[in-house]
Amino acid sequence: MSALDKLPAPGYIAFGVACVIAYLFSGTLVATIGFAIIIGLPLYFMSDLPPYATWLEKFGQYIFLLICTMIFIFLITPVLIIMPLSFNSEPYFSFTQGMMSLDPAAFSTRWYQDIMLFGMNDPNRVDGWWSDMWNNATWVKAAFNSFKFAVLATIMATFFGTLAALGLSRPEMPWRSAITSLLISPMIVPLVITATGMFFFYAKKDTFPFFPDGLINEDLGIVLAHATLGVPFVIITVTATLTGFDNSLIRASKSLGANGWTTFRRVIMPLILPGMISGALFAFITSLDEVVAVIFLADVHQVTIPRQMFSGIREQISPTILAVATVLVVISIALLTTLELLRRRSERLRGLSPG
Amino acid sequence: MTDVAAPGAPENITTSDGVPLKVSLARATRRQRMQALLLVLPLLLFLLVAFVLPIGEMLFRSIYSPIGPDVLPNFSKVIQEWDGEDLPPESTFEVFVKDMTAARESNEIGKTVGNLATRVNYEIPGSRGLFTKSARKVKNITEGPYKEALIGLDKRWEDQHIWRTLQRISSNYTMSFYLAATDRKYDENNDIVMADPLYQIYLPIMGKTLWLSALITFICLLVAYPVSYLLATLPLRTSNLLMIMVLLPFWTSLLVRTTAWIAMLQTEGIVNNILVFTRVISEESRIQMIYNQTGTIVAMVHILLPFMILPLYSVMKTIPPYYMRAARSLGATGTYSFVKVYFPQTIPGIAAGTLLVFILAIGYYITPALVGGSDGLLISNLIADHIKKTLNWSLGSALGAILLAIVLIFYWIYNKLVGVDNLKFG
Numbered sequence: 001m002s003a004l005d006k007l008p009a010p011g012y013i014a015f016g017v018a019c020v021i022a023y024l025f026s027g028t029l030v031a032t033i034g035f036a037i038i039i040g041l042p043l044y045f046m047s048d049l050p051p052y053a054t055w056l057e058k059f060g061q062y063i064f065l066l067i068c069t070m071i072f073i074f075l076i077t078p079v080l081i082i083m084p085l086s087f088n089s090e091p092y093f094s095f096t097q098g099m100m101s102l103d104p105a106a107f108s109t110r111w112y113q114d115i116m117l118f119g120m121n122d123p124n125r126v127d128g129w130w131s132d133m134w135n136n137a138t139w140v141k142a143a144f145n146s147f148k149f150a151v152l153a154t155i156m157a158t159f160f161g162t163l164a165a166l167g168l169s170r171p172e173m174p175w176r177s178a179i180t181s182l183l184i185s186p187m188i189v190p191l192v193i194t195a196t197g198m199f200f201f202y203a204k205k206d207t208f209p210f211f212p213d214g215l216i217n218e219d220l221g222i223v224l225a226h227a228t229l230g231v232p233f234v235i236i237t238v239t240a241t242l243t244g245f246d247n248s249l250i251r252a253s254k255s256l257g258a259n260g261w262t263t264f265r266r267v268i269m270p271l272i273l274p275g276m277i278s279g280a281l282f283a284f285i286t287s288l289d290e291v292v293a294v295i296f297l298a299d300v301h302q303v304t305i306p307r308q309m310f311s312g313i314r315e316q317i318s319p320t321i322l323a324v325a326t327v328l329v330v331i332s333i334a335l336l337t338t339l340e341l342l343r344r345r346s347e348r349l350r351g352l353s354p355g
Numbered sequence: 356m357t358d359v360a361a362p363g364a365p366e367n368i369t370t371s372d373g374v375p376l377k378v379s380l381a382r383a384t385r386r387q388r389m390q391a392l393l394l395v396l397p398l399l400l401f402l403l404v405a406f407v408l409p410i411g412e413m414l415f416r417s418i419y420s421p422i423g424p425d426v427l428p429n430f431s432k433v434i435q436e437w438d439g440e441d442l443p444p445e446s447t448f449e450v451f452v453k454d455m456t457a458a459r460e461s462n463e464i465g466k467t468v469g470n471l472a473t474r475v476n477y478e479i480p481g482s483r484g485l486f487t488k489s490a491r492k493v494k495n496i497t498e499g500p501y502k503e504a505l506i507g508l509d510k511r512w513e514d515q516h517i518w519r520t521l522q523r524i525s526s527n528y529t530m531s532f533y534l535a536a537t538d539r540k541y542d543e544n545n546d547i548v549m550a551d552p553l554y555q556i557y558l559p560i561m562g563k564t565l566w567l568s569a570l571i572t573f574i575c576l577l578v579a580y581p582v583s584y585l586l587a588t589l590p591l592r593t594s595n596l597l598m599i600m601v602l603l604p605f606w607t608s609l610l611v612r613t614t615a616w617i618a619m620l621q622t623e624g625i626v627n628n629i630l631v632f633t634r635v636i637s638e639e640s641r642i643q644m645i646y647n648q649t650g651t652i653v654a655m656v657h658i659l660l661p662f663m664i665l666p667l668y669s670v671m672k673t674i675p676p677y678y679m680r681a682a683r684s685l686g687a688t689g690t691y692s693f694v695k696v697y698f699p700q701t702i703p704g705i706a707a708g709t710l711l712v713f714i715l716a717i718g719y720y721i722t723p724a725l726v727g728g729s730d731g732l733l734i735s736n737l738i739a740d741h742i743k744k745t746l747n748w749s750l751g752s753a754l755g756a757i758l759l760a761i762v763l764i765f766y767w768i769y770n771k772l773v774g775v776d777n778l779k780f781g
Contacts, residue, residue, distance in 0.1 A: 026633040035633075057689055068585045071578050076600045078615035078657060079607050081625060085618055093618045094628060160398040167394030172387040177770070179395060184775045186406055188766050190718020192735040193755045196742050197409030200416055200752075224405045231398065236778050289608045292720055296742070309610040313617065313725050322618070325611040332606040336599070 011043055011062070038073070042066045079329060086111055086322035093319065111323035115139045118320060138308060139324060146304040149219070150287040153226035157283040160227075161234025162276055166268070168235070169242040180235075187232035195296035198225055202297065217299040225293040230283025237282065241275030241346055274346035278339050285335060410759070417532055417752035423524035426461075426471040427454040431525035434518075439545065443518055448501040455493045477747065478520045478531060478541065485511050516543045532753035557737070557754060564734040565761075567652065568716035572663075574656050575712050576705065579663035583704070586664075587671035598668075605661035613725050616654040620644040620726075651723050651731035658722060659715055663708040670704030707777065710769040714762055734758055 018039055023032040042065030046058075053061075089108035090096050098106025117123040119138030133140060167173055168180060186194065202208075202215035202224075215221030253263040291306040298307070305324065312321045368376040424431040430451045437443045443451075458468050472486035489508050496504040506512045523531070523541065534540060534547060538555040542548045549555070582601070586594045604612060619625050627641045636642065644650060674697065682692030720735040727736070734754065741751030769775070 028632065031629075031633045060689070064581060065585075067581055071582050072597065072600050074578075074657065075604050075660065078612055078619055079604050082611065082615045082618060092623070093621060094623045094625065156401075160401050164395045164398035167391045170387070170391040170394075172384060173391040173395070174388050177775070179399070180775050181766070181770055182407075183395075183398060183402065184778065185766070186402070188714055188762065189410070190720070190735055190758060190762060192718060192720045192738050193410065193413065193759050193762075194406065196738065196751065196755050197411075197413040198405075199742060200748070201409035201412040228402065228405045231402065239776070285606065285608075289610070291610065292739075295739075306608065306610045309614065310721070310725070313610070313614060317617070321614055325608070325614050328608045328611050332608070333603065336602055336606045 011046075011058075015040060015043060038069060039066065041069050082322050082325050083329070086319060086326045088319050088322075091318055093317065093322070111319040114318075114320045115323055115327075138303070139305070139320070142303045142305045142308040145302055146288055146306070149222050149226055149304065150284050152219075152223045153230055153287040154280050154284045156223065156227035157230035157234050158276060158280045161231045161279060161283075162238050162272070164231075165235050165238035165242060165275075166272075169239055169245065171247075183235050184232045186228045191229075191290075191292040194228070195225070195293045198293065199296045216297055217302070219302065221297045222294060222302065225297060226287035226290055227283075229290060229293070230286050233282035233286060234276070234279035237279035238272055238275040241272050245271065271349065274342045274349070278342050281335050281339055285332065413752045414756050414759075416749055417756045418528050418530065420474065420524070420529050420532070420749050421527045422465065422470050422474040423521070424527055425466045426458045426468065427451065427521075427525070430454040430521075434522045434525050437518070437522060439515075439519060439522070442502065442513070442515065445500060445502050448505060449499060452493055452496050452501045452505060455490055459490050459494060474524060475517075475520055477535065477750070478524065479516065482511075482517065485509055485517070519543075519545050532749040533757075535750055536753040536757055557734075560732070560734050560737055561757070564717060567648070567733065568713050571652055571655050571659065571716050572709050572713045574652070575660055575663040576709055578656065579660060579667055579708065580701075580705075583664050583667035583671050586668050587674070588676065601661055601664050604657065605665075609658060609721055610725075612658055613654055613722050616650065616657065616726060617645055620650055620653065645726050646728035646731075648727070648731045650726040650728070651733075654722050654726050655716060655719060659712045662711050662715060666707035666711065667701065667704040670701055670707070674700045703773070707769075707773040710765060710773065711778075714765050714769065717762055717765075718758065 015036075019032060019036045022035040023029070026032060026035075042062055045065055046061060084099070085093065085095065087107045087109065088096065088099065089106055089110065096106055116133050116137050116139070119141075120132050120136050122132065123129075125132065135141075164183060168176060168183075173179075198221070199216070202221045204214055206212055208215055211218060211220065215224070249267050250263055253267045258266065289306055291304070291310050294302070294304050294307045295310070298304075305328070309321055309324065312318065370376055370379045430447070433447050433450050434443060437447060455468065458466070458471070461467050464470075468486055468490040472483045472490075475486060476483040489505070489512070492508050493505075496508075511517060520541070523529070523545070531541070536557050538550045538558045539547050540550050586597055586601075589597070617624070621627070622641045622643060624645070626644065627636075630636045631638055631641065644653070678696050678700075679692055682696045683689070687695065717733075718735055719733060720739060723731050723733045724736050724739070727733070735758070738751050738754045738758065741747045741754065
C-alpha cells in the first residue's frame with residue numbers, strides 16, 4: 001500500500017486549499033512551501049485507522065500529528081539553526097539577505113578561525129604563531145581547561161560511582177533507599193546551593209591537606225565539584241545494567257576456582273562495562289557543560305568553555321559563540337551515537353532484546 | 356526466619372564444625388552486609404567531604420554571625436544583662452566606648468567597625484553613618500560620664516532601637532537572616548513584623564519562582580504528553596529515529612541551547628523574521644520575546660522537556676494497545692476510552708515527569724540569568740547575587756536554606772511516589 005492510498009481524498013483537497021490560502025496571504029513561494037511541508041508531513045504519516053474510524057476521528061488524528069510535528073520542530077530547530085548561522089560572514093545572530101539567497105559571499109568560516117585567534121597577542125605573526133595560539137587564545141585555553149576538569153572528574157565519579165553501584169545492587173545492602181537518595185541528591189539539589197556551600201567550605205584555611213589556603217581557585221576544587229555532580233549519573237546507569245544480574249554467575253566463577261578479583265575482571269566487568277561507559281559519558285558531558293560551580297569556585301585563569309560562553313553571551317555577543325556551539329553540538333552527536341551503540345550492545349549481552 | 360522450629364525438626368541444627376546454623380547464617384549475612392556497605396563507603400566519604408559538609412557549612416552560615424561579639428567582645432557580654440527598658444546603664448556605655456576605641460584600631464577582616472556598621476545596617480537601614488562617624492570621634496571620650504558624651508557625638512545614640520539591635524546581634528547565633536529572607540524584621544519594640552510592602556523582595560520572588568516553575572511544568576506536560584504517546588505507539592524503527600530528536604537537545608550543552616534561543620527569539624531573530632516575512636506582523640511591530648519572562652519560559656520549557664518526555668514514554672510503552680481496543684469494542688467512544696482507560700495508566704509517568712521537572716525548574720540559574728532580563732529572574736539568581744555581588748553571605752545562605760527545604764520536600768514526595776531507583780536516561 002503506497003502512502004498516497006492512505007490519504008483520504010478530502011484531505012488532499014483541504015491541503016491544496018490551505019496551501020493556496022497561505023500563498024495568497026504571505027505572497028511568497030518560500031513561505032508557502034515551508035507551510036506546505038509542515039501541514040503535509042502529518043498527512044503523509046497518517047497511519048491506517050481502523051475501518052470503523054469516523055471522520056471526526058480521522059480529523060482528530062491529523063490534528064494530533066500536526067501538533068506532534070510542531071513539537072518536534074520546536075525541539076530540534078534551536079539545535080540545528082545555530083549551525084548555518086555560525087557560517088555568517090556578518091557579525092550578526094540572524095540570517096542576512098545574502099544567506100537567504102545562498103550567496104557564497106555571505107558565508108564564511110571566519111568565526112571558526114576566530115575561535116583560535118581571539119585573545120592572541122598577534123594573530124598575524126609568522127614565527128611562534130602556534131605557541132602564541134596555544135598560550136593566549138582564550139577559547140583554546142578554555143577548551144584545554146574544560147577537558148582537563150572533565151577527564152579528571154569523570155575518572156573520579158566513575159570509580160567511586162561504580163563501586164557504590166556494585167554495593168547498592170547487592171540484595172543484602174542495608175539502608176538501601178536512604179543511601180540511594182543521598183547519592184542521587186547532587187542531581188536534585190539546585191546547583192546554586194551546592195556551589196554556595198562549596199564556595200564557603202573550600203575557602204576554609206588549614207582544613208585540607210596539601211592546600212593550606214583552601215581549594216578555591218584550585219583545580220582540585222572544581223574537579224571535586226564536577227565529580228560530585230557526575231556521581232548520580234554513574235550510579236543510575238551502572239545500577240540499571242546490574243538489574244537482573246544473575247548472581248549464580250559469580251558463584252559459578254568462584255566454584256571454578258576464580259578469586260574475587262578475577263571474578264570481577266572476567267565476569268562482572270564485561271557485563272557492567274556498557275553502563276560504566278555511558279555513566280562516564282554522562283559525567284563527562286555534565287562536567288563539560290557545568291558553569292555554576294566554575295563561576296563560584298574558579299579564578300580568571302581557570303576559564304572553561306561554558307564559562308567563556310556565559311560571559312560572552314552577557315558581554316560581547318558574537319557569532320564566535322555560535323561556532324563554538326556548533327562544535328559542541330557535533331561532539332554531543334558523537335557522544336549520543338556512542339551511547340546508543342552501547343545501549344544496544346548492553347541489551348544484546350543481557351539478552352533483553354532479540355538480535 | 357522465625358524462632359519457632361518446624362514440628363518434628365531436630366532442636367539444634369548445627370553446621371559441620373558444630374556452630375548452630377542460625378548463628379552461622381547470621382554471621383554470613385552480617386559479613387555480606389558489611390561487604391556491600393564497604394563498597395558504598397568510599398563514595399559516601401567522598402560525598403561527605405565534597406557535598407554534605409559544604410551544604411552543612413552553608414546552613415551554619417545562615418544562622419552564625421559572630422560580627423557583634425568579634426568587634427565588641429566585652430560590650431557583647433555586659434549588654435546581655437540590660438532589661439531593654441530605658442537606656443543601658445552608664446557602665447555599659449563605658450564598655451561600649453572602650454570596645455569601639457579598640458575596634459577602631461583593628462584591621463582584621465570581620466573585626467572592624469565597618470563590618471559592625473554593615474551588620475547593623477542590615478537591621479536598621481541607614482544606620483551605617485552613625486557607626487562610622489562615631490568610631491572616628493569616640494577616642495576623644497576618655498572619661499565619664501560616657502552616656503552624655505556619646506549622645507553629645509550623635510543624638511541617635513539616645514534611640515532605644517539602636518541599643519536593642521546591638522543587644523540582639525551581640526550573640527553568635529541569629530535568626531535575623533531568615534527573617535530578612537522572608538521579608539520580616541524586628542521593629543522598635545523587638546517584635547517581628549512584616550517589612551514595608553514596598554521593600555518586600557524575597558517572598559514575591561519566591562512566589563514567582565514557584566509559580567513560573569509550576570507553569571513551566573504544566574506546559575512541559577502539555578507538550579510532552581502527545582509526543583510521548585506518539586513515540587510509544589509508533590513502530591520501534593520510526594520511534595527510535597524520532598527519539599533522537601528528543602535526545603539530541605537533551606545531550607546538547609545548556610549554554611548552546613540558551614544561545615540558540617537568543618538567536619531564535621531576539622527582535623531581529625528567526626521567529627520574528629519568519630513572522631514578518633509571512634506578513635503575520637509588520638516590520639515595525641516586531642515582538643520582544645527574549646530578555647523577559649517569556650524568554651525564560653520558552654527556553655526552560657525546551658531545556659526541561661526531555662525530563663518530562665522520557666519518564667512519560669517509558670510508562671506509556673508498557674501500556675498494551677489492546678486495552679483501548681477492548682474499550683472501543685465494548686462501545687466506548689474514543690474520548691471516553693482515552694479518559695477512562697488510557698489516561699489513568701499514564702499517571703505514574705505524569706507524577707515522575709512533573710515532579711522531576713518542577714524540582715529542576717525551581718533551582719534554575721543559568722537560563723534565567725542569560726535570557727531572563729530583569730523580570731524573568733528566579734530565586735537562584737538572587738542567591739547568587741548575594742554570594743557574588745552584594746556579599747551578604749548570611750542572607751544568601753538563609754535564602755539557599757529555604758530553597759533547599761522546598762526542593763527536599765518535593766524530592767521526598769518524588770521518592771515516596773516514584774522512587775529514585777526508577778530514574779533512567781535514554
